[in-house]
Amino acid sequence: MRRSSTDESTYRRSPSPEGKEPGFARGGPFRRCSSLYGRAGAGEAGDAGGGPFFGLHSNPGPKAAQARYTSPKGNKYVVFYLDLSFIFLLELKRCSMARGCLQGVKYLMFAFNLLFWLGGCGVLGVGVWLAATQGSFATLSSSFPSLSAANLLIVTGTFVMAIGFVGCIGALKENKCLLLTFFLLLLLVLLLEATIAVLFFAYTDKIDRYAQQDLKKGLHLYGTQGNVGLTNAWSIIQTDFRCCGVSNYTDWFEVYNATRVPDSCCLEFSDSCGLHAPGTWWKAPCYETVKSWLQENLLAVGIFGLCTALVQILGLTFAMTMYCQVVKADTYCA
Template sequence: MERKTGRCGNCIVVGILAPGELCSRAGSGWLCGCGLLGVGIWLSVSQGNFATFSPSFPSLSAANLVIAIGTIVMVTGFLGCLGAIKENRCLLLSFFIVLLIILLAELILIILFFVYMDKVNENAKKDLKEGLLLYNSENNVGLKNAWNIIQAEMHCCGVTDYRDWFSVLGENTVPDRCCMENSQGCGQNNTTLVWRTGCYEKVKQWFADNKHVLGTVGMCLLITQILGMAFSMTLFQHIHRTGKKYDA
């Protein structure tokens, strides 16, 4: 009798806590996804091809990336929240599978990145240098804006160094944003007062300097995903044991 009472009590606790926790986390994810989607659409409409560095992947812009991430997060959060509210096993299982696929994809990408790091660096530099050729083209205003912002904010010039611009803008000529003291025409025929370090190394250094913060954020995301999977499967098992069907 005591054993049955204990099991019943556990079922009640799970039935109350699991849906609330899952809906809270999934709902937060849904709101974040909506926010990211809104920012991505705003970037796409107002900034055009802002931050499109790579000519090989013209669709890989900041706007498109944010829209894609926002859509995935929003749909995933919606599945989890609705599944928890409706106590629908089909939705909960879908939520679990989507989170599992995302988690596995993240792990595979991280492993591949570290295994092929040298090749990734080599190809990235090559592609970025090819992208410099589109700096002054009318259809790539976003690329020009992105380079200007990066060079001004990170105090760098070109991909590997300032000389990358010579084949694009002419001998001894760099964008004005490469100048230590920015002024109109400061980058023309004067390379003595420009930033010497390439932006690729600066960006790598930024990641190295902020690796602890980035690692903490990554761990928080990982824990959130694992908890979401755990709560969804706990609620799924609870519904299965209590005999609830695939309610709409």
């Protein structure tokens, strides 16, 4: 018996243009899956134009849209808070590292400037001792009588102490003004030393002529009242270097207006030995002898100057590094 067309299975029938298939849309087994994508089928809530296949609808319903976009908002906020927390932790770590570096540089600079200050105290003490016991010790120039070894040591020691004190206080207090002052003072000293060295090597011949003339003028102050330092300096130089006079022992003839030299020029020291014959005196000129001694020990002099420059450069490095660390700490970790 032939089955009627009305008894055909809904699975064999082509979908209607309007999509109204009660068996497929309402009672079909795919309704539950299709409803997940916002469509329960044609005929519900006036949903016209729906297709027969689940999950392929282009316009989801309001419930599906609400279900889709409601939950991700909380996830976005959580991710945002996590990002902020991560950035905050990075900032804390960076600040702690900057603070640790600042503390390390702080103590290194304090130790350096403490040694610097102690060295200045030592130099100042030696200068004061020389000034108290030897008068104007090592004053050889008549044009600059105050330019003595004692006065130079006193001035140098005082200046070094002042610079070291500023550096110590600036390091302990982490004060930018004191650190910058220390840096500028030390830089000024370094530039001044470099300028003097360049001028000395550039005008060596002129300096030699002027120094010899000035030293010969200073010989006339030998043994006079108030010039104990100059007298002692010439006596020590002629005895230790075994020399006599600036350029020759005859330089003393103009001082005494006689054929005479100080007793420190004698080969064998004794009272009034300078009145004896020239054969008993040292013949080497003191200026050339001392100059030759300096040239022979030029390596030691150069090493001393290089060490002094390196110490100053190290102080400049500490000061500028700590200044930058303090600025960073005040800017990022305030």
